[in-house]
Amino acid sequence: xxxxxxxxxxxxxEMLSTYGYRDLKKSENEYYFASKNNxxxxxxxxxxxxxxxxxxxxxxxxxxxxxxxLSISTDGTKLWxxxxxxxxxxxxxxxxxxxxxxxxxxxxxxxxxRGTTTTGIYVSHDGSAVYITNLGTD
Numbered sequence: 001x002x003x004x005x006x007x008x009x010x011x012x013x014e015m016l017s018t019y020g021y022r023d024l025k026k027s028e029n030e031y032y033f034a035s036k037n038n039x040x041x042x043x044x045x046x047x048x049x050x051x052x053x054x055x056x057x058x059x060x061x062x063x064x065x066x067x068x069x070l071s072i073s074t075d076g077t078k079l080w081x082x083x084x085x086x087x088x089x090x091x092x093x094x095x096x097x098x099x100x101x102x103x104x105x106x107x108x109x110x111x112x113x114r115g116t117t118t119t120g121i122y123v124s125h126d127g128s129a130v131y132i133t134n135l136g137t138d
Contacts, residue, residue: 088111
């Protein structure tokens with residue numbers, strides 16, 4: 001369960017170890033959750049109101065073993081997913097904002113040398129920079 005401002009969302013049972021989530025679509029009516037080796041998509045009928053969320057039956061299998069972070073481009077066509085080991089993988093969504101249409105670009109980045117246990121990522125709006133959070137000391 002994820003809660004914010006008195007509102008909560010019950011997640012699918014396989015998402016009990018969910019690490020990252022992010023509201024990304026300009027309408028703010030979609031949330032994306034990274035959990036283990038999948039990214040799940042939820043729809044909100046009211047923007048920012050988690051109590052109106054429902055699973056959109058859309059997901060992406062990333063192939064990562066401990067997925068924790070995700071970032072989506074401003075146009076909704078690129079998705080980057082990261083795992084605890086410091087691997088970031090890139091995907092393209094053929095339909096913007098629909099994770100079920102994503103396919104691997106066969107591009108990855110190893111950021112494990114920058115610290116242990118990567119916990120999140122953010123790719124800048126213009127795609128020129130990647131920001132990571134981790135539990136390391138760097």
